[in-house]
Amino acid sequence: MSVNLPLPQKSDLKPISGFEMGIAQAGIKKANRKDLLVMTLAPGSQVAGVFTLNRFCAAPVQVCREHLAQDGRHGEIRALVVNTGNANAGTGEQGMQHALETCAALAKDLKLNPEQILPFSTGVILEPLPIGKIVSALPKAVAHLGEDNWLDAAEAIMTTDTQPKACSATVQTSAGLVTMTGICKGAGMIHPNMATMLGFIATDAGFAPGLLTALTREVADQSFNAITIDGDTSTNDSFIIMATGKSPVQITSTADANYAIVCDALIAIAKKLAQMIVRDGEGATKLMTIEVIGGKTVEECRLVAKAIAHSPLVKTAFFASDPNLGRILAAIGYAGILDLDVGKVQMWLGDVWVAKDGGRNPSYQEADGQRVMQESEITIKIDLGRGTASQTLWTCDLSHDYVSINADYRS
Amino acid sequence: MSVNLPLPQKSDLKPISGFEMGIAQAGIKKANRKDLLVMTLAPGSQVAGVFTLNRFCAAPVQVCREHLAQDGRHGEIRALVVNTGNANAGTGEQGMQHALETCAALAKDLKLNPEQILPFSTGVILEPLPIGKIVSALPKAVAHLGEDNWLDAAEAIMTTDTQPKACSATVQTSAGLVTMTGICKGAGMIHPNMATMLGFIATDAGFAPGLLTALTREVADQSFNAITIDGDTSTNDSFIIMATGKSPVQITSTADANYAIVCDALIAIAKKLAQMIVRDGEGATKLMTIEVIGGKTVEECRLVAKAIAHSPLVKTAFFASDPNLGRILAAIGYAGILDLDVGKVQMWLGDVWVAKDGGRNPSYQEADGQRVMQESEITIKIDLGRGTASQTLWTCDLSHDYVSINADYRS
Numbered sequence: 001m002s003v004n005l006p007l008p009q010k011s012d013l014k015p016i017s018g019f020e021m022g023i024a025q026a027g028i029k030k031a032n033r034k035d036l037l038v039m040t041l042a043p044g045s046q047v048a049g050v051f052t053l054n055r056f057c058a059a060p061v062q063v064c065r066e067h068l069a070q071d072g073r074h075g076e077i078r079a080l081v082v083n084t085g086n087a088n089a090g091t092g093e094q095g096m097q098h099a100l101e102t103c104a105a106l107a108k109d110l111k112l113n114p115e116q117i118l119p120f121s122t123g124v125i126l127e128p129l130p131i132g133k134i135v136s137a138l139p140k141a142v143a144h145l146g147e148d149n150w151l152d153a154a155e156a157i158m159t160t161d162t163q164p165k166a167c168s169a170t171v172q173t174s175a176g177l178v179t180m181t182g183i184c185k186g187a188g189m190i191h192p193n194m195a196t197m198l199g200f201i202a203t204d205a206g207f208a209p210g211l212l213t214a215l216t217r218e219v220a221d222q223s224f225n226a227i228t229i230d231g232d233t234s235t236n237d238s239f240i241i242m243a244t245g246k247s248p249v250q251i252t253s254t255a256d257a258n259y260a261i262v263c264d265a266l267i268a269i270a271k272k273l274a275q276m277i278v279r280d281g282e283g284a285t286k287l288m289t290i291e292v293i294g295g296k297t298v299e300e301c302r303l304v305a306k307a308i309a310h311s312p313l314v315k316t317a318f319f320a321s322d323p324n325l326g327r328i329l330a331a332i333g334y335a336g337i338l339d340l341d342v343g344k345v346q347m348w349l350g351d352v353w354v355a356k357d358g359g360r361n362p363s364y365q366e367a368d369g370q371r372v373m374q375e376s377e378i379t380i381k382i383d384l385g386r387g388t389a390s391q392t393l394w395t396c397d398l399s400h401d402y403v404s405i406n407a408d409y410r411s
Numbered sequence: 412m413s414v415n416l417p418l419p420q421k422s423d424l425k426p427i428s429g430f431e432m433g434i435a436q437a438g439i440k441k442a443n444r445k446d447l448l449v450m451t452l453a454p455g456s457q458v459a460g461v462f463t464l465n466r467f468c469a470a471p472v473q474v475c476r477e478h479l480a481q482d483g484r485h486g487e488i489r490a491l492v493v494n495t496g497n498a499n500a501g502t503g504e505q506g507m508q509h510a511l512e513t514c515a516a517l518a519k520d521l522k523l524n525p526e527q528i529l530p531f532s533t534g535v536i537l538e539p540l541p542i543g544k545i546v547s548a549l550p551k552a553v554a555h556l557g558e559d560n561w562l563d564a565a566e567a568i569m570t571t572d573t574q575p576k577a578c579s580a581t582v583q584t585s586a587g588l589v590t591m592t593g594i595c596k597g598a599g600m601i602h603p604n605m606a607t608m609l610g611f612i613a614t615d616a617g618f619a620p621g622l623l624t625a626l627t628r629e630v631a632d633q634s635f636n637a638i639t640i641d642g643d644t645s646t647n648d649s650f651i652i653m654a655t656g657k658s659p660v661q662i663t664s665t666a667d668a669n670y671a672i673v674c675d676a677l678i679a680i681a682k683k684l685a686q687m688i689v690r691d692g693e694g695a696t697k698l699m700t701i702e703v704i705g706g707k708t709v710e711e712c713r714l715v716a717k718a719i720a721h722s723p724l725v726k727t728a729f730f731a732s733d734p735n736l737g738r739i740l741a742a743i744g745y746a747g748i749l750d751l752d753v754g755k756v757q758m759w760l761g762d763v764w765v766a767k768d769g770g771r772n773p774s775y776q777e778a779d780g781q782r783v784m785q786e787s788e789i790t791i792k793i794d795l796g797r798g799t800a801s802q803t804l805w806t807c808d809l810s811h812d813y814v815s816i817n818a819d820y821r822s
Binding site for chain 2: 053054055056057087089090091092093094095124125126127128235312313316317319320322324325326327329330332333334337338340342343354355357358359360398399400402403404406407
């Protein structure tokens with residue numbers, strides 16, 4: 001099941017000059033499925049990433065952080081390798097060895113230093129990575145490298161995703177055209193604290209040193225960090241922006257007029273990708289946009305939006321298309337704003353004003369709530385009535401299929 | 412469905428001298444069901460309570476707080492009235508009027524002041540209380556008052572509960588025997604921040620002024636505040652201890668040797684009642700005890716226990732009896748202990764040592780995890796390896812029936 005999730009067409013996914021992908025079937029968890037992806041960047045490219053804040057972060061996340069921290073010392077980052085079927089998390093010292101061995105094997109194939117490679121894993125936690133299978137399949141992925149493999153790449157990183165997630169955009173700047181294409185995966189263990197399990201965007205724009213790192217964080221905050229499916233922050237979340245600099249557009253500073261244009265375009269594509277994850281949320285039947293306005297701070301708006309988005313009672317009511325909207329008020333009430341004056345709280349479901357000044361709006365009719373509840377994309381808007389800050393999150397409902405998928409995931 | 416939930420027998424529920432209950436069918440949400448309960452206390456009794464911290468707390472909760480705050484000014488608290496089928500929450504000024512009208516009507520029947528009455532409601536939020544039905548049924552409940560009606564009372568406060576929850580205990584002190592009987596209800600919207608939706612314990616012990624209030628908080632913290640079903644803190648949670656003082660046991664201070672005896676007995680009965688709520692958790696098939704030890708503070712142990720107890724991924728894995736235990740490590744990792752050294756974390760499932768020093772225990776066999784997972788009551792034990800504090804929570808799994816119950820609750 002998924003909610004208005006567009007199926008990407010190969011012809012829609014634009015190649016990025018200087019960026020290649022190759023995939024292989026390594027048989028990591030199951031035979032005959034694409035489960036290994038190698039991505040390479042031309043010399044002179046830049047890479048920046050944000051990663052899970054989970055303390056039990058996976059070995060590959062730790063290696064990524066280290067390799068990015070020493071970027072340039074052993075040569076710039078030139079390749080990425082992703083396996084599905086195993087998260088290489090909760091695997092201790094052996095897991096670190098396996099992540100480093102993966103980098104070393106790919107470095108040999110590509111004639112790079114291991115430090116020029118970023119490794120990524122996604123799948124089951126607490127089981128040893130089948131390193132032998134990965135190392136023997138790497139040459140096949142390398143042999144397959146090409147600029148036109150975006151759809152293959154999107155398929156190779158899927159786990160419980162019902163379909164590949166990818167999109168492209170081009171944006172006109174004063175210096176010329178910038179192209180960007182991104183892929184992502186994830187459908188469960190999704191929570192807005194570096195939310196995506198894996199997201200990769202490549203662009204042919206160029207950036208002055210340091211610029212891409214700050215920009216990546218900003219993009220993540222407005223996209224992948226604003227979605228949640230089940231409130232579970234993964235051990236492997238990673239979001240990467242890669243810039244090959246092959247287009248004529250070279251951005252020198254945040255003051256550069258083209259910075260805002262490219263940044264907005266990156267945010268738009270990242271938001272689209274992030275929402276694809278929610279649309280494909282495990283068992284999702286509805287996409288819910290939770291818009292909290294009138295807060296004193298963005299943080300408190302986020303607390304309220306998260307309380308609503310994580311409430312199993314709210315999520316099951318939306319699954320049932322039942323406007324049992326008192327459950328939303330309850331979630332607002334326990335979100336953690338201790339001095340909240342509930343008498344100033346307003347709530348809308350779509351265009352229907354449900355709660356007025358903290359109580360049921362006298363003109364609210366159940367039939368109006370029922371009408372909005374039938375839609376597959378629904379906005380819940382809350383005005384806290386205490387300031388001007390706001391925050392929007394995207395989430396999905398909680399259905400029988402969520403339980404089935406997660407009760408059966410390993411079998 | 413429920414997990415080893417004992418069905419209370421009328422003969423097991425001991426009357427408390429000076430305490431009477433009467434019930435009626437008011438037809439609040441459905442016809443022909445017990446949905447109204449009146450409880451009365453003999454003169455000289457004491458009452459203390461703890462209530463939900465939800466900012467959208469229900470009108471009756473606000474009235475309870477006020478009446479307890481001015482206890483004695485208009486005469487002591489002498490009666491309680493509980494309705495199911497409607498929470499009288501999110502109902503604004505009209506909701507407050509309805510709660511006060513309920514008190515006024517019962518006060519007239521019982522020849523008391525309205526301030527001597529505590530009102531309680533539980534059921535759907537954001538819908539007006541059918542005050543007319545309640546007022547006309549009150550005389551029937553009053554006519555039914557008697558000391559032997561504990562089982563009726565437990566039935567009258569049920570909502571999605573599959574069966575009534577009640578138990579009794581007696582404890583020997585140096586001054587004589589103390590008897591206590593309690594009832595509670597709740598199966599969803601349960602979270603450890605004053606967790607029970609409704610819990611009432613009556614005892615014939617007597618307490619010096621002020622003593623019962625502190626004791627009630629201590630009892631709640633070790634029982635109803637240590638359970639969670641879905642992480643949703645209700646708008647109506649209330650836990651009340653009533654002491655008629657009719658036994659020879661009169662406790663004068665916390666230094667009194669009998670204080671500890673009675674306090675321990677109250678904690679034991681409250682824990683038993685609280686665990687009944689988890690055993691009857693909506694759709695529950697397993698009772699999970701989450702024991703976190705080795706923390707620096709109780710608060711951080713609680714954070715970890717809550718993260719595990721609220722994780723839909725952990726809960727669905729337990730529903731499936733699937734030892735997908737990496738999900739527990741992930742929850743520990745995002746619980747919020749920023750300086751957690753995962754290399755010192757140990758995890759046991761029942762008697763099986765699963766994670767050693769942050770990784771998979773080399774001697775762990777999947778078959779051992781599988782064996783424990785078949786049981787209906789399972790302990791997850793986590794050692795954080797950084798101190799001596801500990802905290803235990805009780806929760807249940809997340810099943811298809813949870814979704815069904817909450818998707819269908821109002822229909």
